[in-house]
Amino acid sequence: MTKGLAGIVAGETKISATTGGRLTFAGYTIEQLNAMDLSFEAIVYLLWHLRLPSESDLNRFCQILSEQMFLPEHYVRILTEMIRPGEQHPMSLLRSGMSLLGTLMNDQAQHPIAIMAKVPLVIGTIIRLQNGLEPLQAKPELSYPANLYYLSTGKVPDAETEEVFTQTLILHVDHEFNASTFTARVIASTNSDYFSSLTGAIGALKGPLHGGANERVYQMLQTIVENQLDPEKFVANELSEGRKVMGFGHRVYKDGDPREKILKKYAKSLAIKTHQEVWFDTAETVEKYMWAEKHIIPNVDFYSATIYHCMGFAGRDFTLLFAASRSAGWLAHIAEQYSQHTLIRPNSKYVGPYHADIAGDVVNS
Numbered sequence: 001m002t003k004g005l006a007g008i009v010a011g012e013t014k015i016s017a018t019t020g021g022r023l024t025f026a027g028y029t030i031e032q033l034n035a036m037d038l039s040f041e042a043i044v045y046l047l048w049h050l051r052l053p054s055e056s057d058l059n060r061f062c063q064i065l066s067e068q069m070f071l072p073e074h075y076v077r078i079l080t081e082m083i084r085p086g087e088q089h090p091m092s093l094l095r096s097g098m099s100l101l102g103t104l105m106n107d108q109a110q111h112p113i114a115i116m117a118k119v120p121l122v123i124g125t126i127i128r129l130q131n132g133l134e135p136l137q138a139k140p141e142l143s144y145p146a147n148l149y150y151l152s153t154g155k156v157p158d159a160e161t162e163e164v165f166t167q168t169l170i171l172h173v174d175h176e177f178n179a180s181t182f183t184a185r186v187i188a189s190t191n192s193d194y195f196s197s198l199t200g201a202i203g204a205l206k207g208p209l210h211g212g213a214n215e216r217v218y219q220m221l222q223t224i225v226e227n228q229l230d231p232e233k234f235v236a237n238e239l240s241e242g243r244k245v246m247g248f249g250h251r252v253y254k255d256g257d258p259r260e261k262i263l264k265k266y267a268k269s270l271a272i273k274t275h276q277e278v279w280f281d282t283a284e285t286v287e288k289y290m291w292a293e294k295h296i297i298p299n300v301d302f303y304s305a306t307i308y309h310c311m312g313f314a315g316r317d318f319t320l321l322f323a324a325s326r327s328a329g330w331l332a333h334i335a336e337q338y339s340q341h342t343l344i345r346p347n348s349k350y351v352g353p354y355h356a357d358i359a360g361d362v363v364n365s
Ligand code: ACO
Pocket: 004, 178, 208, 209, 210, 211, 213, 243, 244, 245, 246, 247, 248, 249, 250, 251, 252, 294, 296, 299, 300, 301
């Protein structure tokens, strides 16, 4: 038995892999895909169909996504009644918001592409209502990432921002059997519906040891930058107090997270563009210190925090952006799990005491 299922192969997938420290989507490395400069929608198509789309496949896919970018009647009204600006965690609202969507979309409408199309609207609506702003309608002429940005900020991104945002979302889209995806698969393995799986996955992603780490990275960098603290002393103190430094360490990657290398490049260019070099420099100092002192690598959540901050998103909303992208991966895994017709139900090792007579029954049975 291993702690936290570390190293255990818990099932088969054709969607993504982390073999040999390289991340692949349907057999393509993320570096290959990054060089191809594909759209987010093309990567979603790849995960769902296990092949890159032709031009006409992609056009059709984007057209359906765009046609489905609306929310059911009453949805925004119910969400408006639920939200008390600033009081609830945005990921708790997304968890409830996803579940609510499932109760308002009829069974025939519960198709992955229709669900995916609604995710930027749900997230944008949560962000805007939490800031006391009116929710917006999607713009059909915009890409999925540009719509997510627009629906959240009220601004259409410029070309460079859209490019970096697209690539950042692509790097978050899937990661084999990570905690939230595994949660989604466990729920799907009982033949439960898409929304139950997605709601569970959002709950798992929210945790600070998983997707919630990007918000904590923001809080750490903000504390250091705003109080003009020495980053090395700050981190040394965290470690000496026995606290984990958020955005560092990974269950699978021990020598380097391939996503982080690409994200670091984008974080630097955005920090320069938005005159926030201090954020990038602070992050890089923390990275060097963590390697020198602990030999621990930054993960996907580390430099993405600088990227989202430089794009103007609030720290508390960072995990929503992760979820906007990872939803596509979750949907791919849920469909794959349905196709495998296998209930995920492992055993546990009982380590508590037995009463003598019951233990006797167990031993004799
Ligand atoms: N800061 C300080 N020390 C760390 C960190 C960290 N971020 N991560 C691991 N370590 C240390 C542990 O304290 C432990 O030390 P020990 O052997 O002296 O007790 C050792 O490295 C191994 O750590 P584990 O937590 O056992 O490693 P595991 O593979 O179980 O955990 C995890 C991986 C959960 C990601 C861990 O590194 C962590 O908590 N990181 C911080 C949270 C974070 O950034 N999560 C995002 C991960 S990426 C994602 O989910 C999208």
